[in-house]
Amino acid sequence: MSPRRRDSESTATARAGRRAELLATAAEVFASRGYSATTVREVADAAGILGGSLYYHFDSKESMVDEILSTFLTDLWASYDRITAAGLGARETFHALIAESFRMIDLYRPAVMIYQNESRHLAANPRFGYLLDSMRRFREMWLSVLDRGVLDGEFRADLDTGLIYRFIRDTVWVAASWYRSDGALSADEIARQYIVMVLEGILET
């Protein structure tokens, strides 16, 4: 509680704040221009500073995406884990996961876009091994929900669950590319309609 300590605390906080601010800017730019097509200078420009100045905050361009993606994925999996651990039925779990995914898109739109567009390329780098892990976990999680649903007689048995899985995976995340938090439909409404579509189809019955 000495002045010195308060100082260093507020400095640390300010620093973290600036860092987060810069990461948000970087994420935005990476998402819209593509990671490898984006120059460090473009990120800096968007942040209103000079290219070199970014290196006071980050080691490298790579460490920026790294932090953007790992922050997002950490939060994502905390949420997913909470849902899958809740002991819900297949259909309810399905519901909850989809809804949560759209909430994540709402929260981390740029990060989701980067995840969606750049994962394949980045994953070649050992540093981004966790991306592969995440994709694997994602697959297992969904297959487990779908397979259980088929077993329970809730989901159709005449469709390839592997295909359904890809179908869900792709459509959910790709929504990040057109979703606008200020658009006509809220994240929750999109999730609701999306769930209806996937569960019941678009045919009039």
Add this chain to the structure above:
Amino acid sequence: MSPRRRDSESTATARAGRRAELLATAAEVFASRGYSATTVREVADAAGILGGSLYYHFDSKESMVDEILSTFLTDLWASYDRITAAGLGARETFHALIAESFRMIDLYRPAVMIYQNESRHLAANPRFGYLLDSMRRFREMWLSVLDRGVLDGEFRADLDTGLIYRFIRDTVWVAASWYRSDGALSADEIARQYIVMVLEGILET
């Protein structure tokens, strides 16, 4: 059938063939590594020639993607136009468009991936204005099919057709990223299941 005629035929063919060959290689590499992350040298390596030699055939890296994408889109729209001009009902049109899309993925997998992953960035360049045109046409085409289907009572009226459109658009093309022509499911089988999924949903009834 005289030797002379065979000669001039085979040269003409070789000429066009070499170009197509190089474009196929380039498309493959662009698709797998990402356009801007791919170096011209990588394309050349994959083609078994030196970097500079590509410039005998193409003006620039950009003109390579340009040709890859415009060739694909020209063929795609020729097919789509044939279908929409056939005077089918909404549901049959839906069917035919989806099936054709998967056939296109089968035929132009790398081009589709590039279209899917790089369109946004490339479209910033006036040279690629046709990408925006294509996206616009795509949207109009699908909305027209969906709206007609809703009017005809074939498609549900309680879902946002704009949302359905995006849903379809994204899932169809994204399949290019995992589709293997030598995989377990054929393009037609994928299309069939995909259509069932979208039309009837994944719920057991």
Add this chain to the structure above:
Amino acid sequence: MSPRRRDSESTATARAGRRAELLATAAEVFASRGYSATTVREVADAAGILGGSLYYHFDSKESMVDEILSTFLTDLWASYDRITAAGLGARETFHALIAESFRMIDLYRPAVMIYQNESRHLAANPRFGYLLDSMRRFREMWLSVLDRGVLDGEFRADLDTGLIYRFIRDTVWVAASWYRSDGALSADEIARQYIVMVLEGILET
């Protein structure tokens, strides 16, 4: 006069100064080796930095010549305009323009050489349209002086003024290629003899 003020002054000066310094170096090299035969690396070497570093200051090799030439021409025309607006007689204007031209050669020798040697080629590029403008203005300016001189009975009427104009234009600027500010004749002395030569001829009378 506080240290702070001196600092910021000297930084601002250094900034503009560095650019001007590099341009002076580039002009020197372009003038002596020829613009298109000069490599960016040669300019950088002459400036004591690496090739890539030049691009921190300039967009391209082209923009370097551009700046060199436009700076020179801006100054040149300011001077010429001052003279032609002074309301002098044809012969006095003639005098003043020639003298000023030699002063410009003294001041901008490399730029003049580049102007002289590369204008034709560069002018094909729309970016250098001002070179054509300048040549046109130059022609009009001289023809107007010469024609007025003929009318006033000061210049001979039996010579083609178009020919005289070219004669003057070429000889004046071409002097840049051999003029040395440390040579035996000063710019003013050269101008003086030059004027005598053109006005009175080289014949003993």
Add this chain to the structure above:
Amino acid sequence: MSPRRRDSESTATARAGRRAELLATAAEVFASRGYSATTVREVADAAGILGGSLYYHFDSKESMVDEILSTFLTDLWASYDRITAAGLGARETFHALIAESFRMIDLYRPAVMIYQNESRHLAANPRFGYLLDSMRRFREMWLSVLDRGVLDGEFRADLDTGLIYRFIRDTVWVAASWYRSDGALSADEIARQYIVMVLEGILET
């Protein structure tokens, strides 16, 4: 006179003709675009063949300029030598040399332009040593004429003959850059007026 011999003769002639034709084209292009800014492909395009095909006729781009320049200079010096050996007075020699120079411009316009614009750069190459020789001879020839003229009381003694020499040299050759054989003034008329200008000046007397 055997058919074989006639054949080889006419082939040789045709070959030489084609060679001269290509050189004329090359000279034109080098003159208008500048030697180092001109690509071999541009020359070939202008000749209606492909880049590589030029190498059937010439060893290199360099050997093309070489042949262009040396052909011109050989002819030029043959003429100059004839004149200086004729034992004329200073003024008559002056007359004859200028007239001959304009005739050369008429005959070898592109070569003269190349000589004028590229000599300095090319001369750095030992292969083009003859360019320096030519320049040196040129200087000596003119200084000798001028000095003799001053001694004989024909030319003014109050002007620096070195300056007059440069003045003549530059204005004469530079005319190649604007001279058109189909222009309003013939080579002879230009020479005539030029001689008057230089000898008597442009002042009305």
Add this chain to the structure above:
DNA sequence: GATGAATGAGAATTCATTCAT
């Protein structure tokens, strides 16, 4: 924290030249 000026590796592109056909 940020700036201005560089570095240096590597990217895209150019171009003279070669060569089998």
Add this chain to the structure above:
DNA sequence: CATGAATGAATTCTCATTCAT
């Protein structure tokens, strides 16, 4: 004679990164 396709070195330009101030 000419072509088509390459080579490979050089060139222009880009960009992540560094660092003294």
